[in-house]
Amino acid sequence: MSDYRRRYLPGGCYFFTVVTYGRRPLFGRPEPVELLREAMRDVKRRRPFEIQAMVVLPDHLHTVWQLPEGDADFSRRWRDIKHDVSVRADAPVNRRGEKEVWQRRFWEHAIRNEEDWRRHIDYVHYNPVKHGLARAAGDWPYSSFRRAVAEGWYPPEWGGIEPGDLRDWDLE
Template sequence: MSDYRRVYIPGGCYFFTVVTYRRQAIFADERNVARLRQAFKAVKAKRPFELTAAVVLPDHLHCIWQLPEGDANYSARWQMIKTDFSRSMTTEVKADAAKTVWQPRFFEHCIRDEADFQRHLDYIHYNPVKHGLTDSPANWPHSSFRRFVAGGEYPLHWGNAGVASADFDRE
């Protein structure tokens, strides 16, 4: 077993990847995307954080969070989100009494600087195109991309299929 240690920085900015159990496409159902949004809303009301960017794909999601000053406990928030969402699902239960909704862990990366933030933001928004789910980030319904276009941070055509990620033009 590896000696993996999570990095907890109060007020930190983090990129996350969370995957469904055995890559089930539970978010292909719009009702489950709505349930996930509700779980985020409920947890943010109890344990505030800023959801800076996000994309939800059929079997996983990516997001960037900014934690409040003095608070580094993103693990508790993910546990609460996963639990809240899982309670709304009718699904198989494993021998350890856990529902078969989520993989038990998640990936986290502490954002180090503005360039690191931009790389992860681009990764999030290009992900539906990368997985062949759409031909343009602007066409994926479960993404923060259009909010960033409205804010002038991306042109509408950014990331259209056929454009290599290294060739993205931000102008």
């Protein structure tokens, strides 16, 4: 058994990777992506947080969240999101009676500073290109990239070539 300890920082900013069960391409169609969006909106209403960047790929997602001041409970939010999607998703059921939608855990990284934040934001937005799903970041429909362009974070053509700060960087 692992003795991994999560780092809970009230008001913290975090990068997350969440993977589907057995890396099944659950989010390869618009309908399941919309289920995920609905679940996230519902959880955000009950337990607020800000999504600063997000990308949904067929078998996993990456996101950067900012939690409210004084609140560090990202685990509860993920538990609720995963539960809400699982209840609504059309997925096989295992011998325990659980829907096979998500891997049991998720990976998180507490963002340390602005450079670390920028690198993780770039990683999120470049991920569909890295996986061969899009030719440029703006081509992938399930990403916050276009919002980031509107905010002035990127030029529209960004992400056709791997950013230098992401070479040899793998957070899958």
